[in-house]
Amino acid sequence: MIGDTQAPASAPHQPYAVEGHGLVKTFGRFRAVDGIDIAVPVGAIYGILGPNGAGKTTLLRTLLGIIDPDEGERRLLGDAAPLRMAPNVGYLPEERGLYPSMKAFEAIAFMGALRGLPLAEGRRRAKAMLEGHGLGAAIDKPIRQLSKGMAQTVQLFGTIVHEPRLIVLDEPFSGLDAINQEKLEALIREQARKGVTILFSTHVIAHADRLCERIAIVAGGRIHFEGTPAHARDRLRAQVRLRTRAADGGWRGALPPDATTEDGTWHFALPDEGIEPLLRALIDGQAGIESLSIERPGLHDAFVAIAGAAVARQMRDDRPDRTEDAA
């Protein structure tokens, strides 16, 4: 009721679409977001990765202004009052919600109208979007008559119908079949090509690996890694798998101390000095190399290592204030 809520244009040449500094959000004694600093560059596809209950949704809700942080500052498209930027933002929440009696195209237009798009234009775009994606038959159908996947697509169209500059998607792939996941990835790439900043959360690493330019790995309400997926992978050393004909010999002394064996195959991290000294020792020691492979770790491995270590640390710390569920 009070205050001017008219949406101003964000500052020109703003380097970050989303910024958060020292963000803290507690629910009772539970710190869902625990001092997070985040900066999402304009035009990037940025993934927030984390296990269930890591605080991803709370972080997104805080950044969007749905809830206020207890501490810290946030800026959305350069504005410290996130709702002022609502006309330039699209948001797909984790828990999907639509009015069941609304027709599909009306639901899309309504979501656009909430963010300032004139209703008539919203209806026109909604029909075009649905027809363009082979959902023309669903245009006049009430949401309650649509399949779950179609309803999710309708909600996704409602998120982008007003052509936002920033799209925030909370677990967008959950509940979608493989085909629709593929379509969603294509849509995200298409939006990014237009210069739209995409920020999404997920606990399925493959999507982030394929899509994201930058990621943040969140666990226990804190960011434990921030950077490119390549940097995350680089945090882990390459893994060597070695199979030899000889079971034993002098060459064994050349293997790293952490090498383990299973069914005659050795596993160990690539030594810092590289593979050549080891290869030489194996040949000289007549180990009889049957197979040798060097595997670079995937983002999944990096995620498990980083988030897993964080969770383990958290459990070791035995903090009683982290026992409740995130909202």
Add this chain to the structure above:
Amino acid sequence: MRHLWRAAFVIARRDFTAVVLSRTFILFLLGPLLPILIGFAFGGLGSKISSTDLRPVVGIAMSAADNGAIERARDGLTQRMGDQALPHLRPVPRAPDPRAQLARPDSAVVAILSGSLAHPVLTGKAEDLDHLQGDVSLLASAALAERSLRFVAVDRQEVATSHGAQAQGQLVIGRIAQVVMFFLTILLAGMILSNLVEEKTNKIIEILAAAVPIDAIFLGKLMAMLAMSFVGILFWGGTALLLLIMLGDGVANLPAPAVGWPLFLLLAIVYFAMAYTLLGSLFLGIGAQATTVREVQTLNMPITMGQMLIFFFASYAVDHMGSPAEIAACIFPWSSPFAMIVRAAQDGAVWPHLVAIVWQAAFVALIIRVGVLLFRRHVMQSGGRWWRRLFRPTTG
């Protein structure tokens, strides 16, 4: 602020069309017509009942001459006072003990008049005697003075207006408006209680809260329900007016309210809107805290009782215009519209209404704001001490 109103309008339009274009809205419109039709039907039945003989019958067990004289006296008096003004008389056999006669199963009279006109004895139950004693005394006196009794003619001097009658009529108009407003409010405002449950159960609240200030959601929902109420009122009012026109010109006999009919009707609409939004904003705030329809249903009873109390307070207070109770009813936000509409009927001053409307509107804004902050605090789990944020911007 423009963004807030635009967002509220988007919400209101969605809610309004969702309700008005649903099939159940027809039932909603037709529902209240039933009591109106039944009211008219029972009104006809009532007048039929009231026209039938409901006065008690007194058995007369005096001498034949006395019986005849008292019956003639009754005829003479009822010609001037109306047939229902005096008890009916029916000759019964003279018996030594009227009490035994009254105790018989075939006795069709409530009391028996025995003795003589000069010394009448009325036998019956104490409460019947209390009612009949004066009438019987009048009848006996008139019978005794049968030959000498002359009815004096009264000359009529008619006037167009009588201040006392006008004041009485204006109070009646005010009271009618008050009752109609109350019934419409109680009928319609309760629906707001469950208004946010749909958004919460369908998880739509997350989408709304991310796009618009919560204030806009509350405001939009109130606007939608108010607009829906006006559709209903227009329909019911039109039907009632049609029935009144069909049944005669009873409306034409009503005195004009103190502020005049046009302004009175305008004020009635504004005060209804105010009463509705004052209660509605409170209900919305309370209902928004509920998580299920069952919780809303449980809240219904105490809230209805609260509404009744407010109405009784306003109703009691307006009998004594200018009294501390009436002024308190005008100031207390929730009773203010009900008290002020009666004031509009009785007092021609316009400025108190302007003050009252601004006062009520300020309270609507305040209640919405408090409701929003409590919603953010308890439902969205956001924000600290809500009263510190009462006058901060809504944009988050």
